[in-house]
Amino acid sequence: MRRTAYRNWERLSTGSPDHRSIPILAYHKIDDEAFTPYWVSARTFKDQMKALKNHGYETVSLEDIHRFRSGQGGLPSKPVVLTFDEGFHNFYTKAYPILKKYGCCATNFLLPAYIGDHTRFSSDWELDPVEEQYPTEHLLWSEVREMMADGIVFGAHTSHHLDLTGLSFSQAENEIAGSKEILQNKLGAPVLWFSYPFSKSSSWVEYLVRRSGYDGAATITERPFDTAGGDLFRMDRITIYRDDSTASDDNHPQDFFMNKVDPSFAHPDICDKSMDLRNSLS
Numbered sequence: 175m176r177r178t179a180y181r182n183w184e185r186l187s188t189g190s191p192d193h194r195s196i197p198i199l200a201y202h203k204i205d206d207e208a209f210t211p212y213w214v215s216a217r218t219f220k221d222q223m224k225a226l227k228n229h230g231y232e233t234v235s236l237e238d239i240h241r242f243r244s245g246q247g248g249l250p251s252k253p254v255v256l257t258f259d260e261g262f263h264n265f266y267t268k269a270y271p272i273l274k275k276y277g278c279c280a281t282n283f284l285l286p287a288y289i290g291d292h293t294r295f296s297s298d299w300e301l302d303p304v305e306e307q308y309p310t311e312h313l314l315w316s317e318v319r320e321m322m323a324d325g326i327v328f329g330a331h332t333s334h335h336l337d338l339t340g341l342s343f344s345q346a347e348n349e350i351a352g353s354k355e356i357l358q359n360k361l362g363a364p365v366l367w368f369s370y371p372f373s374k375s376s377s378w379v380e381y382l383v384r385r386s387g388y389d390g391a392a393t394i395t396e397r398p399f400d401t402a403g404g405d406l407f408r409m410d411r412i413t414i415y416r417d418d419s420t421a422s423d424d425n426h427p428q429d430f431f432m433n434k435v436d437p438s439f440a441h442p443d444i445c446d447k448s449m450d451l452r453n454s455l456s
């Protein structure tokens with residue numbers, strides 16, 4: 175998954191006259207079983223990556239969007255960003271092999287207080303009893319380093335997964351700037367992207383993120399990000415859920431994965447049907 179291998183679009187011209195909107199997808203857990211809506215099975219995830227590739231999408235990073243915005247880089251014709259929150263161990267065991275297979279890049283937002291050298295700490299902020307029933311452990315530093323060397327980008331998601339809007343200014347700063355510092359020290363590389371726990375932020379929280387030296391921060395709004403006018407410190411993301419299928423189902427149109435990526439996406443079957451209809455009318 176060396177990044178240079180698939181970035182032919184870097185030579186594309188910058189500053190598209192269109193207001194381009196980019197889907198930034200937000201995943202949480204990828205595993206064999208999907209116990210709650212926030213888990214996506216490895217099989218479904220693989221189908222989704224395959225569908226993106228088959229429909230001409232290319233994964234780009236948040237930094238690519240940042241460069242595009244500042245006129246320093248191009249974007250492919252169909253860009254999509256893949257992000258993961260929390261740094262769960264199943265990202266390494268289930269998602270990473272699939273990302274490699276399909277040549278996709280991704281960003282994972284880590285919680286340094288939960289990443290271990292020898293011990294994988296389990297989530298302890300989950301309120302859903304089903305989630306509590308299946309505690310999910312976190313990555314090891316060695317796994318993070320291995321994936322980073324292979325092109326996966328790591329951002330910060332605070333240290334302890336706390337609601338920043340409920341903290342004091344100095345506590346929030348410790349979580350925002352402190353997690354960046356720990357990650358940079360552990361990984362020996364700049365950590366430039368942040369994700370708000372529970373997608374909760376406020377103007378002073380965003381101010382702290384800017385002041386801590388991040389290039390931007392992700393939230394969840396279920397909308398694509400507007401590269402022309404969108405706020406880099408409040409980047410829209412779209413949650414991908416367990417039931418988001420690459421097969422369109424007339425009874426559950428809201429679950430069609432490609433429509434989450436592109437609301438105007440026309441499924442080939444639908445195109446075929448309308449073509450048939452047009453042909454029969456002509």
Ligand SMILES: [Zn+2]
Pocket residue numbers: 259260331335370371372
């Ligand atoms: Zn989170």
